[in-house]
Amino acid sequence: MSAPLVEAEGIVKRYGPTVALADGRLTVLPGESHALVGRNGAGKSTLVNVLTGLQAPDEGTVRFDGEPAPALADRDAWRRKVACVYQKPTVVPELTVAENLFINRQPLQRGFISWRRLRREAADLLATWDVHVDPEVRTADLKVEDRQMVEIARALSFGARFIVLDEPTAQLDNREIERLFSRMRALQDSGVTFLFISHHLQEVYEVCQTVTVLRDARWITTAPVAELPRAALVEAMAGETVAEQAATVRDTVADDAPVALEARGLSSESYRDIDLTVRHGEVVGLAGSSGSGKIELAESLAGLHTPTSGTARLDGRRLPFGDVQAALGAGVGCVPRDRHEQGLVTGMSIGDNATLSVLGRLGRYGFVGTQRRRAVATDLIARLDIHAEGPDQPVSDLSGGNAQKVVMARALASDPRLLVLINPTAGVDVKSKESLLARMDSAREDGTAVLVVSDELDDLRRCDRVLVLFHGRIVAEHPAGWHDHELIASIEGVDHG
Numbered sequence: 001m002s003a004p005l006v007e008a009e010g011i012v013k014r015y016g017p018t019v020a021l022a023d024g025r026l027t028v029l030p031g032e033s034h035a036l037v038g039r040n041g042a043g044k045s046t047l048v049n050v051l052t053g054l055q056a057p058d059e060g061t062v063r064f065d066g067e068p069a070p071a072l073a074d075r076d077a078w079r080r081k082v083a084c085v086y087q088k089p090t091v092v093p094e095l096t097v098a099e100n101l102f103i104n105r106q107p108l109q110r111g112f113i114s115w116r117r118l119r120r121e122a123a124d125l126l127a128t129w130d131v132h133v134d135p136e137v138r139t140a141d142l143k144v145e146d147r148q149m150v151e152i153a154r155a156l157s158f159g160a161r162f163i164v165l166d167e168p169t170a171q172l173d174n175r176e177i178e179r180l181f182s183r184m185r186a187l188q189d190s191g192v193t194f195l196f197i198s199h200h201l202q203e204v205y206e207v208c209q210t211v212t213v214l215r216d217a218r219w220i221t222t223a224p225v226a227e228l229p230r231a232a233l234v235e236a237m238a239g240e241t242v243a244e245q246a247a248t249v250r251d252t253v254a255d256d257a258p259v260a261l262e263a264r265g266l267s268s269e270s271y272r273d274i275d276l277t278v279r280h281g282e283v284v285g286l287a288g289s290s291g292s293g294k295i296e297l298a299e300s301l302a303g304l305h306t307p308t309s310g311t312a313r314l315d316g317r318r319l320p321f322g323d324v325q326a327a328l329g330a331g332v333g334c335v336p337r338d339r340h341e342q343g344l345v346t347g348m349s350i351g352d353n354a355t356l357s358v359l360g361r362l363g364r365y366g367f368v369g370t371q372r373r374r375a376v377a378t379d380l381i382a383r384l385d386i387h388a389e390g391p392d393q394p395v396s397d398l399s400g401g402n403a404q405k406v407v408m409a410r411a412l413a414s415d416p417r418l419l420v421l422i423n424p425t426a427g428v429d430v431k432s433k434e435s436l437l438a439r440m441d442s443a444r445e446d447g448t449a450v451l452v453v454s455d456e457l458d459d460l461r462r463c464d465r466v467l468v469l470f471h472g473r474i475v476a477e478h479p480a481g482w483h484d485h486e487l488i489a490s491i492e493g494v495d496h497g
Helices: 044-051 075-081 097-101 115-128 144-157 174-189 201-207 230-238 294-301 324-329 339-343 350-354 356-361 370-383 400-413 430-445 484-491
Strands: 006-015 018-028 033-037 059-064 082-085 162-166 193-197 210-215 218-224 259-267 274-279 283-287 309-314 332-335 418-422 449-453 465-470 473-479
Touching: 006 044, 018 033, 018 044, 018 193, 018 210, 033 044, 033 201, 044 059, 044 162, 044 193, 075 082, 082 144, 097 115, 097 144, 115 144, 144 162, 144 174, 174 193, 174 201, 193 201, 201 230, 210 230, 218 230, 230 484, 259 294, 259 449, 274 449, 274 473, 283 294, 283 484, 294 418, 294 449, 324 332, 332 400, 350 370, 350 400, 370 400, 400 418, 400 430, 418 430, 430 449, 465 484, 473 484
Parallel strands: 018 218, 033 193, 033 210, 082 162, 162 193, 283 449, 283 465, 332 418, 418 449
Antiparallel strands: 006 018, 006 059, 210 218, 259 274, 259 309, 465 473
16 A cells, blocks of 8 residues: 555644634545545635645644645745645636746746746646646636646646645536546546545545545544445534434424515526525525525525526515615515624624614614614614623624624614525524524514525524525425435435435
């Protein structure tokens, strides 16, 4: 058995009180495609950051070819060991392929760039690795699959033979995916080793020889793909057996309950042909991997984006797209995906933040009644159990959980008929999480229609049903009472039929 090309042992990485990786382990053999899988938050990105020298581990070791990893500051040494091709391009779109391949290391002649030599060396490099791309074309004009191959060729030109592919198929169609896999196999035959990260387990079985599973920031197992049945792989990722999981008991929404939200034929760059309904008093979950389109769909319904086609109606009235204020006026409340960037005005008080969506109700002729705002804010603080000195306290003083409650308070302040929640419990403590989910339950009991997008299974367990998006389409619907392995199998594109 050949010696490992890459070894990571006992990797621990903390960010303040958050343990992003408690026990990261990886052993990759030369010339293989090695899959790294796990649900969102399992620790995959943190391990990749350590393997590519972007961050130093707090504990543990990384070795390449049996030797310790380079010093963090020695970027050239890291480039000779490993490279990562991310979902988002790291090339400069306005530069040509040749310019991108040799950026910051262009061949010089008498102190000036030799463009003829640059083009020749780029053509030679592309030919060496069988990448059929014109070196003089603008990188922005390339298809995604060709851009990825240019990034791989650039990494190989530094001497790296270990390439991390982070969700490389997220933006590719089936034919492009098959071409990428063919190119990966050819590169493997030439001595290139891949770490393949994907939410689509079907792809792991198509292109990888070995798989490592992370769960809850820990290494769970490493096994040959051919010896690991899909059900066992999903169980390793989910960490549950059917007997362990308690089903949530709740009254189901009556079939004749009035429809609040009705979407028909919604399409955009991120999702296609979406039909869905949410009844009053119903909580519907949207699940899927990071590239599934679930967040973009929810944000469209909240007024953040405009679909390219299709319609949505709320209580029979057409929902406005591309206008958050108009969506708010139409009866949509939203907890956005990032409370720091989209949810809070950090220079303002808790009371100001909580009442931003209802300023028109707090006064007349453009003036806001101070006492009235204070009364509304105090009521919201009590309703959501926000631990604070009062409405005048700066929102920047709050813990993550209490800050998220302020965002939820503002979404509820307008008494919405449709509540769109995007990752509503991300980054909050257990107690705050339970409090936020209780507010979701009470909104449901008040007859509000709730659409919740989340990577957290505990959030989705409170739903009456969960719709799963895969490559922008709704591919499955799970009624309440589903088991973790069933939902994860749908999210990861595993066909149990």
